[in-house]
Amino acid sequence: MKKVKASAPGKLILSGEHAVVYGKPEIITAINHRLRVTLKERKKESQALTFISKEPTRLVNFAVRKIFKILDKKPKRNLEIHVDSEIPVGSGLGSSAALAVATTAVLWRYFRQPFNKERINEIAYEIEKKQHGTPSGGDNTIATYGGFLWYRKETEFLKIFKPLPLNLDKLPHFVLIDTGRPRETTGEMVAKVRERYQRNRGLMDKIFREMESVTREMFIALNRANKKKLRETIRKNEELLEKISVVGSLAKKTIREIEKSGGGAKVCGAGGIKKGAGGIKKGSGIVLAYHPRKENLLRIARARNLPTFEVKLGEKGVRYERTG
Amino acid sequence: MKTAKSQRSQLVNVGTPERPIWVSEKALQPETKEGGEWWAMIAEGSVVLKPEVLDRLLEVTESEKS
Numbered sequence: 001m002k003k004v005k006a007s008a009p010g011k012l013i014l015s016g017e018h019a020v021v022y023g024k025p026e027i028i029t030a031i032n033h034r035l036r037v038t039l040k041e042r043k044k045e046s047q048a049l050t051f052i053s054k055e056p057t058r059l060v061n062f063a064v065r066k067i068f069k070i071l072d073k074k075p076k077r078n079l080e081i082h083v084d085s086e087i088p089v090g091s092g093l094g095s096s097a098a099l100a101v102a103t104t105a106v107l108w109r110y111f112r113q114p115f116n117k118e119r120i121n122e123i124a125y126e127i128e129k130k131q132h133g134t135p136s137g138g139d140n141t142i143a144t145y146g147g148f149l150w151y152r153k154e155t156e157f158l159k160i161f162k163p164l165p166l167n168l169d170k171l172p173h174f175v176l177i178d179t180g181r182p183r184e185t186t187g188e189m190v191a192k193v194r195e196r197y198q199r200n201r202g203l204m205d206k207i208f209r210e211m212e213s214v215t216r217e218m219f220i221a222l223n224r225a226n227k228k229k230l231r232e233t234i235r236k237n238e239e240l241l242e243k244i245s246v247v248g249s250l251a252k253k254t255i256r257e258i259e260k261s262g263g264g265a266k267v268c269g270a271g272g273i274k275k276g277a278g279g280i281k282k283g284s285g286i287v288l289a290y291h292p293r294k295e296n297l298l299r300i301a302r303a304r305n306l307p308t309f310e311v312k313l314g315e316k317g318v319r320y321e322r323t324g
Numbered sequence: 325m326k327t328a329k330s331q332r333s334q335l336v337n338v339g340t341p342e343r344p345i346w347v348s349e350k351a352l353q354p355e356t357k358e359g360g361e362w363w364a365m366i367a368e369g370s371v372v373l374k375p376e377v378l379d380r381l382l383e384v385t386e387s388e389k390s
Contacts, residue, residue: 013368020369021378092364132365133335133348136372139365156374186363187354191382193367270367 002041003323006105007034008143009315010087011094012176012288013268015218015237016151018193018244019211022204025152027164027215027222028142032312035085035098036321039106042078059096063103063127070123071111081106091178091286092269097139100127101318109320117144120318137161146317150219168314170225174290175297177265178307179251180283182272189270193244204244211240231290234264246271250304251284257300263291338377338384345377354385 009030016026060081068075081103087095101124108120124140138151141161148164182189197204214236221229238255241247247255247267255265265287272284291297294310301308336352339345348371353359365371366378373381 017368021366026369092361092368094370096361097370130334131348132362132371133346133351134372135365136370139370151369153369153372156372159372185354186360186367187351187382187385190363190366190378191386194378194382270364 002110003038004106004109005036005038005321005323006102006109006318007036007321008098008101008105008318009034009094009146010098011139011142012311012313013092014148014222014288014313015215015233015266016211017269018241018246018271019208019215020151020153021190021193022197022208023153024208024212025150025215027219028138028149028151029313030142030146030148030315030317031093032315033086033093033309034315035083035087035095035102037099037102037106038082038084038323039110040080040082041076041110042080059099059131060103062130063100064107066127066130067104067107067123070126071107071113073111079110093286094139094143096131097124097128097143100124100131101140101143103127105318105320115320117318120144142317144317147314148222164219164222166222166314167225168312171222171313172227172230172290172292173294174288174311174313175294175301176268176309176311177254177287177289177297177301178283179248179254179267179285179287180306182248182270182284184272186270189246189272193246196244207240207243211237214240227290227292231264231292234266234288234290235259238264238266241267241271245273246284248273248284251287254300254304254306255287255289258289258291258297261291261296261300262293263289263297265289265297338380345380347373347377347381351381352385352388 010033012031014027020026087093089095104120104123121144125137128135128140142149150162152160218233258265267284268286268288289297334349335346336349337344350359350362354363
């Protein structure tokens with residue numbers, strides 16, 4: 001029985017969320033939580049392709065059919081595709097791009113094509129387009145090549161992606177703290193920021209320019225593996241996200257405690273601010289935290305019953321895995 | 325609200341037949357899991373929209389809510 005396995009990493013926005021919508025740069029990194037796709041060829045043809053996945057089957061199905069078409073291969077029914085992921089679905093950690101990239105890679109090898117990251121990335125981008133309409137291409141690029149990526153949208157037709165060469169050995173580990181699902185939809189968060197931008201453009205432009213400076217400073221801190229500076233840029237980043245009002249009180253309290261204990265933390269992604277029914281505090285999604293002594297972060301999160309997971313930044317991109 | 329579905333894919337037109345604005349149909353369901361993920365991708369820059377498309381989409385989702 002023929003068997004092929006490939007994996008691709010999840011991703012995280014280190015700096016620049018929300019500001020990126022307004023033409024400012026962001027830093028994207030691959031993280032050491034991977035999604036693995038295993039393809040098995042069965043001897044007998046069955047009624048349909050078999051998918052074993054917690055990811056939406058429609059997505060896997062579409063990716064498979066797209067690749068058959070691109071490679072001009074007759075659809076086969078004797079394939080079993082198994083998806084196993086360490087990337088939480090719907091957490092903004094890039095699970096759909098990792099799925100598109102890893103699925104492309106297994107079929108690529110199954111059809112005996114030479115390993116070609118550029119081609120895998122192109123196909124994954126096509127899959128992302130079908131899934132999301134107008135993707136930037138950043139998620140599939142980071143899932144394919146790994147490492148760090150500087151991304152900036154100049155216009156709808158000009159997007160700049162620049163891989164950032166950073167020394168991974170010197171970089172510290174980070175902890176992601178899940179402060180819980182925000183009460184608002186992410187659409188409402190985007191709308192709130194847009195509304196503020198239209199109401200007070202001067203102030204918002206100023207904040208987004210400051211975010212751009214912080215993103216640059218963060219790159220320098222990462223490049224020099226300067227942990228003190230890194231902590232400082234994370235704190236500044238959070239301060240600016242609070243200025244555009246995307247951070248709720250639960251996340252703020254947790255972050256203040258982390259800062260007081262000597263660390264730094266910031267919300268990743270759209271954020272969330274509303275309180276739930278009866279004034280119950282709702283979360284702001286995932287928080288990225290750094291502390292020279294990570295036990296402090298774990299202690300703070302534990303005291304609030306918030307789930308945590310450690311992440312290593314700059315993870316390698318798509319790769320084939322041993323089967324057996 | 326007038327939206328037309330594309331025959332080619334899961335995109336919907338939130339513009340007019342003369343000046344179509346095609347967006348993922350998930351964009352119109354921000355309260356669903358998939359819709360939430362799509363909007364998070366906007367905030368993170370993973371999905372790119374022209375400012376006028378973003379404004380039109382926000383207008384449509386707001387009118388759907390009310």
